[in-house]
Amino acid sequence: MNDFDKVMRCSECGSTDLVRDYEQGEIVCRNCGFVVSSIIVDRGPEWRAFDDEQKEKRTRVGAPLTWTIHDQGLSTIIDWHDSDAYGRKLSPMERARVYRLRKWQRRSKVSGATERNLAYALAELTKVAYKLSLPTNVLETASIMYRQIVRQRLIRGRSIQGVAAASIYMACRQCNVIRTLEEVSKAASISKKEGGRNYRFLMRGLSAKVPPLYPHSYVSKFVNQLGLSGATERIASRILDKAIELKLTSGRGPAGIAAAATYIASLLMDERRTQGEIAKGAKVTEVTIRNRYKELTQKLNFKINL
DNA sequence: AAGACGAAAGTGGTTGA
DNA sequence: TCAACAACTTTCGTCTT
Secondary structure, eight states, X not given: OOHHHHHOOOTTTOXXXXXXXXXXXXXXXXXXXXXXXXXXXXXXXXXXXXXXXXXXXXXXXXXXXXXXXXXXXXXXXXXXOSBOTTSOBOOHHHHHHHHHHHHHHHHHHTOHXXXXXXXXXXXXXXXXXXXXXXXXXXXXXXXXXXXXXXXXXXXTTSOHXXXXXXXXXXXXXXXXXXXXXXXXXXXXXXXXXXXXXXXXHHHHHHTXXXXXXOHHHXXXXXXXXXXXXXXXXXXXXXXXXXXXXXXXXXXXXXXXXXHHHHHHHHXXXXXXXXXXXXXXXXXXXXXXXXXXXXXXXXXXXXXXXX
């Protein structure tokens, strides 16, 4: 427990019983299911201390290290005020000196095409991640990937936006955060087609192993979107387990199956949502949900008593 | 009147020759 | 490179609540 946890309160019901859903990057009220905040900021240090001695050693001044800034956030920035730390005006000689320092800082920080490119690209990544309300671990992953891509000279000719979008999408999949290629592409203001092209290219180039998406992550996303209870989520998850067991998932879009499982769970738990509502959030059509729903109820011989 | 259901035709992406 | 193919969408009419 740190200060951050203590201060947070559900803006809907006032409860302090909040739970962090790191996977979706949201803070959710356990009492009423309201999504209090969709962006989790980790204010803690990146290290852990197990006793006082270690703490003494590891404590230092400065922000935690991050891969999302081109020099990993290590730099001290000389600001543009011509005054000292007490707000006093600088003498002309000092001003000239500070001016020179600033100039050299600018030059040393972002020097050369690759560095400048990297700085720009990482800013782009941050922007896209922010638009999609992604948790920081995804952004970090994407940043590391982007560095790899640069190192292996895979960008040549490709737009920064395109590569940035592809990195974000790959990072999402590795961290099991559900964002469609379309969503990511839109946030990076490129077409879905270009996003896909870049993604496929980078997959080959990095020979990256991206695990197939498990439908379970979709379920938690839908449950949050629709304000369903945790019990419903568990039921939907169980349905999915069965479906996977019976090989009903192969070849089908995971979103459709997850949506159908969510739909069934909502019926079973008396938290009925219309097919349309779920379809909208899942970005599939009602027809697809109906087809999956039919398969699932048949093969699992569910008895839905209403 | 809204939601659920299903048939039929159309679309974009993958696969295999 | 092209055609076949499965999954999914769109559209629309009908049934149910």
